[in-house]
Amino acid sequence: MKPLTRTLLSAAAATLLTLAGTGTPASAADAPYDVLVFSKTAGFRHDAIPAGIQLIRDLGAANNFTVTATEDSNRFTAADLSQFEAVVFLNTTGDVLNAAQQTAFENYIRSGGGYVGVHSASDTEYDWPFYGELVGAYFASHPAIQQATVRTENRANAATAGLAPAATRTDEWYNFRTNPRSSARVLSTLDESSYSGGTMGGDHPHTWCKTYQGGRSFYTGAGHTQASYTEAGFRALILGGIRYAANRAKADCRPETGYTTLYNGSTTGWSQAGPGSFANSDATLTSSGGLGMLWYSAAEFRSYSLKLDWMMPGDDNSGVLIGFPAGSDQDSAQTSGYEVPIDATDTADRTTGAVYGVKAADLAARDAALNPPGEWNTFELLVEGERLQVFLNGVKVNDFTNTDPARSLTSGHISIQNHGTGDDVSFRNIRIKELGGTAPRTGPITSAAGKCVDVSGASSADGTKIQLWRCTGGTNQQWTVAGNTLRSLGKCMGVAGGGTANGALVQLSSCTGSGGQSWTAGANGSLVNPQSGKCLDANGASTADGTQLIIWSCHGGTNQRWALP
Structure with a gap:
């Protein structure tokens, strides 16, 4: 494969198209690359294969990649495959590669190569586990050709960025043996209520991408009919899939569920x-x-x-x-x-x-x-x-x-x-x-004597005294543990002037991120100000209402023990 070179800023912007639009999207200028189109069949043969080959040749001529089309499986050697950034399995069917050729293709993918599967590429190589995982899911069945609604789930991938959120088109709609969602990023789905013969229920993936063992894979179930290859939306889909597989367009193709x-x-x-x-x-x-x-x-x-x-x-x-x-x-x-x-x-x-x-x-x-x-x-x-x-x-x-x-x-x-x-x-x-985890904690901070840490007079002015007081449930006794800060009334508990000496006053002030406003849990229920290395302390070990809170050398006494919300 040729080394990849990219330009961060490009004068050419991607043209966004809808499925009903015309033309083929022009991508940002890609470094030249080479694509192998493989269309060998050992089962049913689609009459759309020549149209597919011509489509990819046209896309290559307009988008800076060369195309080699073949049905010769002897091209699957390490030397031959190394010439290509992506290999397209275009309506392949049945067993098309022998064991040595399979090994060469596996090594190609593991070395960073790209795979694109079109339609019956999922009706291929059922006894080759590597291929089944690469394509994402095997074909199971299909109803008669008919119209259906395709819903675009991910419009960030180059293949689907220009497509409408939903569109109706005619094709042969595949049911798959398994749902690929757990291993691939689903790009579009079929709405089974819009046609007859779907068997996958409310989640019927139709197009997806994934990374696999160092390489990239893109697959679409579309592409049975000759008419498909004349549709602007389908042409954009195939171009984007090739660009992703060839590592020219970047995309997050990790599986995504639960959002x-x-x-x-x-x-x-x-x-x-x-x-x-x-x-x-x-x-x-x-x-x-x-x-x-x-x-x-x-x-x-x-x-x-x-x-x-x-x-x-x-x-x-x-x-x-x-x-x-x-x-x-x-x-x-x-x-x-x-x-x-x-x-x-x-x-x-x-x-x-x-x-x-x-x-x-x-x-x-x-x-x-x-x-x-x-x-x-x-x-x-x-x-x-x-x-x-x-x-x-x-x-x-x-x-x-x-x-x-x-x-x-x-x-x-x-x-x-x-x-x-x-x-x-x-x-x-x-x-x-x-993702779950511990919620921000809001509530009273209580002393070992059962009193509450209180903002004097419920004032939010900078410099307001922080003291002990009987617990009333007032907002001036509600503290939120936010990171290493203790917050009440929209401001932070801190040491006056950022002091570090024994007896420095603790007060309320605007949150600044200073060391004097940082508190961490220490031994025996203590609250330590890391900047000074000293503990939150009820002055003189008093438990009376109005007792000023200060910092003092940590000693483990009851006037330095606190219960956070």
């Missing part, structure tokens, strides 16, 4: 903060103006996998913000939470996949995973406690752990950013999977 849709056309639950806005069309949000954000105000999240698809047409700027409290504007959301930006030309700590201004992205991994402007990309932001991992098209490009006590990833809202005039970034299919 809840936050946006896939409906903006219910979303609110705009700040200037600018998002247009909502074709199940796609497109930013304009700013600096503002569209945030999911209906719920906050903790311990989750957030996925969303995005595309920028040129050198544009946007980001995804997470971990901020309700009611934030864009600026405060960025300082109380974190932004993962979308701008491939910015500095390392502000570029695609970075944690904005805090931790640079792995630029080598980022460059290898990133599709250029005009093509869709997928982010996964995986939040587990204070750890944030960023995946771009399925590749990890950042791994960050929050240690700033003024911020916390343990709970908060999410948003997409509209950066400003001319920064027109589009988003699709925003979905989330909550």
Whole structure:
């Protein structure tokens, strides 16, 4: 296979088409590559094979790849296969390779080669387990040729990015022996209520992609009829599948189950903060103006996998913000939470996949995973406690752990950013999977004597005394454990002036992330301020209402024992 070279920014943008559209999509300029089309049959032979070969030749001529078509299985040698970035099994049937040829193809895939299966490629090599896992599922049966509704589940892959969310077309609709969803990323499904003869029920995958033993696999059940090969949507599907298999278009093809849709056309639950806005069309949000954000105000999240698809047409700027409290504007959301930006030309700590201004992205991994402007990309932001991992098209490009006590990833809202005039970034299919784990804890902090930690007078002014008081259930006795901070009335418990001496006063003040506002659980129920190495202490071991809280050398006494919510 030829070495892969890619240009980060390209003047040619992908043309988005619907199934009802015309023409073939022009991809961003790919480095030249070679494709082998294999159409040998040992069973039923489709009369659409010549049309399929001609289609792929036409696609190659328009999209910078050369095509070699063959039915000679002797081409399956290590030397021959090494010339090709992808091999298309075009309506193959039956046993088409001998044992040595199978071994050569297995080694080709393991060395990073690509496979594309069209229609009856799943009716091929039933006794070759490697092939069955590579294709994803074997053919079981089909009803008569008829119209059916195809629903596009993933519109980020190059094969399906230009397709409508749902469309009706005519083909021979395959039922499969197994459901490939557990091992592949399903790109489209069949709506069995729209035709007769489906046997897979409410989840009938039709097109999917996957990585397998070092290589890439793309399969579609479409392509029985000669007419299929004249359809613009089908042509776009095959081109995108070839580009993915040849490693020219990047995609997250990991299996995906259990996600809840936050946006896939409906903006219910979303609110705009700040200037600018998002247009909502074709199940796609497109930013304009700013600096503002569209945030999911209906719920906050903790311990989750957030996925969303995005595309920028040129050198544009946007980001995804997470971990901020309700009611934030864009600026405060960025300082109380974190932004993962979308701008491939910015500095390392502000570029695609970075944690904005805090931790640079792995630029080598980022460059290898990133599709250029005009093509869709997928982010996964995986939040587990204070750890944030960023995946771009399925590749990890950042791994960050929050240690700033003024911020916390343990709970908060999410948003997409509209950066400003001319920064027109589009988003699709925003979905989330909550992973469970420990919820942010809110409630009283009690002393060993049964008194509550109390904000004097329920005042939220900076410098307000924090004291012991009988427990009343008031809001000034409600504390949220957020990372290494203890928060009440929207502010943080901290040591006055960041002091470290015995007797330094503990008070309420605006959360700044300073060491004086950091607290960790120590031995015997103690709360330790790591900056000073000293413990939260009820002054003079008093239990009286109004006793000032201070820091003091840790000694394990009852006036240094606390029960958190």
